[in-house]
Amino acid sequence: xxxxxxxxxxxxxxxxxxxxxxxxxxxxxxxxxxxxxxxxxxxxxxxxxxxxxxxxxxxxxxxxxxxxxxxxxxxxxxxxxxxxxxxxxxxxxxxxxxxxxxxxxxxxxxxxxxxxxxxxxxxxxxxxxxxxxxxxxxxxxxxxxxxxxxxxxxxxxxxxxxxxxxxxxxxxxxxxxxxxxxxxxxxxxxxxxxxxxxxxxxxxxxxxxxxxxxxxxxxxxxxxxxxxxxxxxxxxxxxxxxxxxxxxxxxxxxxxxxxxxxxxxxxxxxxxxxxxxxxxxxxxxxxxxxxxxxxxxxxxxxxxxxxxxxxxxxxxxxxxxxxxxxxxxxxxxxxxx
Amino acid sequence: xxxxxxxxxxxxxxxxxxxxxxxxxxxxxxxxxxxxxxxxxxxxxxxxxxxxxxxxxxxxxxxxxxxxxxxxxxxxxxxxxxxxxxxxxxxxxxxxxxxxxxxxxxxxxxxxxxxxxxxxxxxxxxxxxxxxxxxxxxxxxxxxxxxxxxxxxxxxxxxxxxxxxxxxxxxxxxxxxxxxxxxxxxxxxxxx
Numbered sequence: 001x002x003x004x005x006x007x008x009x010x011x012x013x014x015x016x017x018x019x020x021x022x023x024x025x026x027x028x029x030x031x032x033x034x035x036x037x038x039x040x041x042x043x044x045x046x047x048x049x050x051x052x053x054x055x056x057x058x059x060x061x062x063x064x065x066x067x068x069x070x071x072x073x074x075x076x077x078x079x080x081x082x083x084x085x086x087x088x089x090x091x092x093x094x095x096x097x098x099x100x101x102x103x104x105x106x107x108x109x110x111x112x113x114x115x116x117x118x119x120x121x122x123x124x125x126x127x128x129x130x131x132x133x134x135x136x137x138x139x140x141x142x143x144x145x146x147x148x149x150x151x152x153x154x155x156x157x158x159x160x161x162x163x164x165x166x167x168x169x170x171x172x173x174x175x176x177x178x179x180x181x182x183x184x185x186x187x188x189x190x191x192x193x194x195x196x197x198x199x200x201x202x203x204x205x206x207x208x209x210x211x212x213x214x215x216x217x218x219x220x221x222x223x224x225x226x227x228x229x230x231x232x233x234x235x236x237x238x239x240x241x242x243x244x245x246x247x248x249x250x251x252x253x254x255x256x257x258x259x260x261x262x263x264x265x266x267x268x269x270x271x272x273x274x275x276x277x278x279x280x281x282x283x284x285x286x287x288x289x290x291x292x293x294x295x296x297x298x299x300x301x302x303x304x305x306x307x308x309x310x311x312x313x314x315x316x317x318x319x320x321x322x323x324x325x326x327x328x329x330x331x332x333x334x335x336x337x
Numbered sequence: 338x339x340x341x342x343x344x345x346x347x348x349x350x351x352x353x354x355x356x357x358x359x360x361x362x363x364x365x366x367x368x369x370x371x372x373x374x375x376x377x378x379x380x381x382x383x384x385x386x387x388x389x390x391x392x393x394x395x396x397x398x399x400x401x402x403x404x405x406x407x408x409x410x411x412x413x414x415x416x417x418x419x420x421x422x423x424x425x426x427x428x429x430x431x432x433x434x435x436x437x438x439x440x441x442x443x444x445x446x447x448x449x450x451x452x453x454x455x456x457x458x459x460x461x462x463x464x465x466x467x468x469x470x471x472x473x474x475x476x477x478x479x480x481x482x483x484x485x486x487x488x489x490x491x492x493x494x495x496x497x498x499x500x501x502x503x504x505x506x507x508x509x510x511x512x513x514x515x516x517x518x519x520x521x522x523x524x525x526x527x528x529x
Contacts, residue, residue, distance in 0.1 A: 008504045013488070052510045053503070057467070058450035063367035073362050076388050080395050082355040131452065234360040 002296045012050035022054040024285055024327025129154040130168075132283035140164075143175035144184060150281035163187065169203040169280075174216075190240040192221040205280050208239030212250060271296045271318055275329070282307055289332040293320060342521060343407040351398050362391055365408075368484050369415050371387075372464045375442045377419060390415050412480070416494065434447035442475035443468050455514055466516050476501060481490035 012018045020026040021033035035045055064072075099108070130136055130148050138146040138154075141161040143306065148154060152168020163185040164172075174184045174195045184195040186202055190209040198216025202209065211220060213230045220228050223240045228247065230236055239248040272294035275286040288294055296318045311322050321334040346364060349357025366387065373383035396415075404410050446461035453463065467475065473495075480486045480494060488506070492499045 009507070010499075013503070049507045049511070052454075052514070053506050055454035056482045056506075056510065057455075057463070057478060057513070058452055059444075060448050060450050061368075062371065062445075062448050064370055067364050069363055072366060072384065072388060073359060076362065076391055077355060077358070079388075079392055080358070082358060150495060 003230065005038070007046060008051070009046060009050050011046060013053060019054055022051040024283070027285065029321070030285065030328075124159060125155055125157045126161075127153065129153040132281065142177070142184075145173045145175075147171040151283065167204055168200055169201075169205060171201045173199045190223055191239050192223075194221065196218040205239055206276075208237055208244070210235060210237045269298055270294060271298060271320075271331070272312075274298050274314065275331070278307075278310065278329070284327050284329050286329045286331065289330070293318075293331050293333065296320070344446075347404060350395075353395075353398065358395060365411050366391070369411060372412060372484065373415065373419050373480070375476075376416065377423060378441060378443075382422065382426070383419065386419050387415065390418050393418075406490055406493070408486065411483075411495045412486075412490075412494045413496075441472055442479055444475075455517055462520060463513070463517070466513050466520070469516075470509050470512060473517055474505055474512070477505045478509050481506060 017026070017029040018033060020029035023032065024031065037044065107205075128136070128138055128148060130150050130152050132151050135150060136148050138148060140146060140156075141158075144152065144162070146164075147170060149169035149171075152166070152170060154164050154166050154168075154170060156162075156164045162182060165187050167188070170186075171183075172186065172195070176196055186193040186195070188202065188204045188209040190204070191211075193200070193211055195218045196216065198218055199214040200216075200218060201212040201214070204210075211218070212235045213232050215232055217232075218230050220230065220236055220238075222228065222238050222245070224243060226245075228236065230247075233249055234252040235246070235248060238244070270290075278284055279286055298314070298317050307324075311324060314320075314336070315322050319334055321332045323330040323332065346357065346360045351357070370383060370387055373387055374380060377383050394411075408435070444464045444467050446464045449460035449463050449467075451460060467478065468496075470478070476495060477491060479489045481488065486494070486504045489499055492502045495502070497505075506508045
């Protein structure tokens with residue numbers, strides 16, 4: 001009786017590892033809870049209810065635009081006897097009132113430690129973030145186009161829209177500014193890309209940064225201090241952690257950044273690499289019936305806008321059977337083949 | 338992405354400078370405006386009321402010493418103000434909340450993401466199904482998944498117990514699941 005009361009909705013909802021299990025996030029948590037459920041089948045109903053509360057419904061927030069909010073703010077400020085604070089005003093406040101600034105620094109230090117982003121102000125910076133499986137096209141203020149792949153984020157200070165921070169995967173088509181030769185920058189945890197006007201692809205997954213250059217010329221400043229130039233058709237891969245640097249030609253017939261057109265293109269790539277892309281973009285976990293399956297080679301294009309179609313295409317290309325259940329893709333041999 | 342914690346924003350807001358006020362306004366005007374709109378179905382009234390709400394919040398900033406949970410506090414105080422305003426417009430006839438918000442919380446298909454855990458036919462189906470729920474269920478779903486609020490905070494905003502929040506959530510979601518299954522079955526039958 002006591003036991004029954006203990007495992008109520010609240011018990012599951014207040015457990016972070018359970019939340020991870022429900023979202024299919026952490027392998028240890030998934031194993032633990034799958035196991036727990038098998039041994040505690042009598043609680044399955046509560047578990048399912050708790051899971052459905054965690055996953056819930058996904059909404060697109062239709063919030064008023066920044067302009068609308070700014071307009072409303074401009075109407076309200078005079079009524080309380082305050083002048084609108086512009087970006088420059090904010091900077092002035094900092095230099096004049098040094099005590100104010102120390103407090104900002106102290107409070108924000110905490111933020112920095114867990115977000116690992118450097119200090120910037122919500123008034124003066126712009127953030128673009130994609131969810132799992134979502135691809136967005138962006139136009140930056142300077143005319144540069146960016147295609148941001150799923151589960152990725154870019155941000156920049158409004159004063160400097162040609163210095164972009166990236167986490168995840170993106171394709172850039174940089175607009176040159178010939179008059180001033182102003183450079184365009186993309187910064188990751190591993191390196192900085194300096195650009196004059198070009199098309200290239202940056203990927204920061206797998207704890208390293210991959211840069212593939214399609215057109216033009218770019219210069220990389222690795223975070224170990226080295227500087228290296230790239231020519232079209234080359235790929236540079238660098239990890240700040242392992243200090244491993246790879247610089248080689250890639251097959252431009254099957255560009256790395258093809259996902260931006262809605263297809264992943266693969267040329268003799270092992271299945272495990274292909275599935276890794278899916279894991280990252282859709283937030284899934286992949287399990288294999290046997291290790292041999294991981295090594296099956298795939299060539300060709302796989303559509304990535306719709307997960308179901310994507311899975312069907314991979315099944316066909318590899319002759320496997322893929323079972324999709326609760327954020328887990330289980331790959332098995334197909335007895336028909 | 339959270340750039341400033343609520344503690345930071347509230348600290349600067351209380352200092353009475355434009356920066357603090359703007360930070361709070363920019364962060365909470367959008368979610369409060371949509372919440373008010375969902376409650377009242379009246380854009381002009383909501384925006385008017387919300388701007389006055391911020392003004393009063395600023396003028397009374399010294400009255401509140403510390404606020405444990407800024408988001409819940411703002412949602413609950415704004416809701417109270419909005420109800421008062423609506424009652425005023427009804428010639429001060431005291432009416433209960435349930436009557437006041439009879440046809441509130443309707444969702445459009447565009448507000449529903451295509452990525453759902455539950456398999457639905459399309460976003461407009463899900464929107465229709467949600468709109469058929471009771472207004473209490475819709476408000477809890479709204480606060481939880483649209484505004485991203487914790488269940489304990491929803492209890493505060495809606496003035497019900499934490500356990501009731503969980504019960505309403507569970508009931509609302511299982512209704513959606515059931516009617517989505519029915520709808521899918523009906524559609525399959527239609528096709529064949």
